Amino acid sequence: MAGEPINEAEALGRLRQSEDPSMQYYGAWWLGRNRSQHPDAVPLLIEALKQRRPRDPGAGVEENAVARNAARALGKLAPAAHAAVPELLDALADPDDGLREAAARALGDLRAREAVAPICTRLAGGPAVAGARQTSCPRLVEPCEALLEALGEIGVATPEVLAVIEPFSSHEWPLIRSAAARALLQLSGEARWAEPLLALLGDGQLHVRRAALMDLGAAGWRPAAEAISATLAENSLKLIALRGLVENGSGEPGEDALLAAMDALL
Amino acid sequence: MSVQPLISAVQDASSALELVRATAALAASGSAAAAPTLVEVLGFNNPGAAVAAVDGLIAIGSPAVDHLLQLDPRNYGARAWAVRALAGIGDVRGLDLLVEALLTDVGPSVRRAAAKGLGALALDALASGERNTVQQHALTALLEATSDGEWVVRYAVAVGLEGLALGSRWPTGHSSHSSSCTALCRLSDAATEEATVVRLRAALALQRLQP
CATH class of the missing domain: 1.25.10.10 (Leucine-rich Repeat Variant)
Structure with missing residues (x-):
């Protein structure tokens, strides 16, 4: 570059x-x-x-x-x-x-709604097919993380879409579990899908903690604010995550508390 | 207890993790005698240890400043951490380095720390002439940095401008107060600032400066 x-x-x-x-x-x-x-x-x-x-x-x-x-x-x-x-x-x-x-x-x-059906088709085989490792390289058959995240961003929350995503919440790779939980949290707004993300903030691997930070930010899950501030990772990433809570989320903690948490990380 | 054994433990650390632990222990001593060793750790390319060293240097405060300013400018990694430490200490002897970092450093996280630091300088102990010079220098740099390309730096500039204006206690109508508010207005306006979070933070700062 x-x-x-x-x-x-x-x-x-x-x-x-x-x-x-x-x-x-x-x-x-x-x-x-x-x-x-x-x-x-x-x-x-x-x-x-x-x-x-x-x-x-x-x-x-x-x-x-x-x-x-x-x-x-x-x-x-x-x-x-x-x-x-x-x-x-x-x-x-x-x-x-x-x-x-x-x-x-x-x-x-x-936010291309036209993409929801073809993405679901690619993921339809679940973790054992779309989420299986390729034989020749350490990648999955489908780019599951990107596909799951796209479904969350596009925002079509039908039971069929949720049913395609849910099996990936128990994929063997933490980053795929994180992407699935993020999409489910975005689409359903159900607190139970925040739990796996909060747990991944305490993962032993830095790259997993980073992914969970980004995913909570993308979902705008405000109850995660304190856990985000306390995560062992760079302040730069915590600031991006907290920005996501401010811009994508609603409810408590409110904006002033979130901005104060960001100020403390500068 | 003497800090010498804690210093030796840092110098003798044989693994990255051991260095983090030894640095944290030395930092917790809060002793000014720890400063040279903590500054040395900033150059070891071990982020965990550097974070602990920065915390320790901030706790030591002013007695650590000279050691920080003596760092070799070519040691980029160590200087970036030193900016964070100086920003946290708030001693005006760090002013030039903070200004230079805000306006020229390639790392957004360094510029971000410098912007916050320029808003948190300890001004009260200064004679009024010097205080005025320091305020103007810091203000000029912060105003220039409102056009930084990174949202997080502009966010920190809003925080810095708020801190500088509140700490300076400029009366309403004072030209520095007006130029701070004008800059914060631009940062809070959707026509000139694309990041929602920056606009919100700048609006909050304005509210605090214009009660």
């Missing part, structure tokens, strides 16, 4: 050319990072998202790396990028699980 600082025109130009994928990769990232409002940004990112091909390990920068970054950038340009939903749904069926992951996150950012 190194390189000279560039401006919007330069980022658009890099994405528009097709000689050098690494330039496109950086251009796509720049447009998302800087929340570009330029009218060409979304159409160019959609074009970049279409630009994918089967994996070719010998090809240097992979074509799909550009498509993945384009998907991520489209999510960051929500809601303006709604025109990208059909192409993102297409990407959700791509053989590349990394691209499916980026597409799922973007569809969640875009």
Whole structure:
């Protein structure tokens, strides 16, 4: 991600050319990072998202790396990028699980209700199928964490959707359990789904505690405020989580108490 | 009890965890003699130990300041922790380092700590001329940092401006009071500030400055 600082025109130009994928990769990232409002940004990112091909390990920068970054950038340009939903749904069926992951996150950012059915289909096999480990690498068959989180963000809380998510709350990986509990908490608002997240704040692994912090923040679960402040993790992450309680939550503790908790972590 | 055995325990720690424990024990002594060793720990690239050392240095307070200011500027990691310690101590000798950190440090968590620290300087003991100079220097830096690219830094700037204005007891109508309020107004306005939480915090600060 190194390189000279560039401006919007330069980022658009890099994405528009097709000689050098690494330039496109950086251009796509720049447009998302800087929340570009330029009218060409979304159409160019959609074009970049279409630009994918089967994996070719010998090809240097992979074509799909550009498509993945384009998907991520489209999510960051929500809601303006709604025109990208059909192409993102297409990407959700791509053989590349990394691209499916980026597409799922973007569809969640875009609150794309059209994505709920295809995401549920991908998760339908449950932890033993969608959540099983791939034979060739330490990843799951489906990018479960991103798919579950997208369902929570999109917010369609039907019994069918809840039934698809619930089995993942006992997945063997803590990060998947955390993502499932987060989505269930967002969709149902039931306190019992906060319990596993609060328990994970005390996990022995820092990366698990970090994930639980982010998930409680995304769900805006205000009763977790004190537990968040007391978690053994960087203040930066606790501040992001508490911001989530302020912006996504309601009820007690109220805003003034949450802001005071944030002040204490600066 | 002498702190020397506690200092030796830090120097002899043979694992990361042992270093955290020994540092916490030394920090808890609260003894000024612990300061040089605690400052040394800031450069050990052990975040758990550094957090404990920062707590200890803040508890020691002013006697720790000279040791903190003597850190090699090229030791970036240690300096970042030192900014946090100086922000917590609030001694005006740390002013220049806090201003420099707020305006130029690449780490948002360092800029965030510096902004809060600039609002928590101990001003009361200063002669009025010096107090005025320190206030203006801190205010200028905080005003400049209202356009920081990171929400958490702008949040800390709102907290810093509130602290500086309350601590300075500028009368309503004083130009520094007005410029603090103008900056907080911008931070509380959806047209100029995208992060809801920053707007809420800035509005709270305004409320406290304009009762």
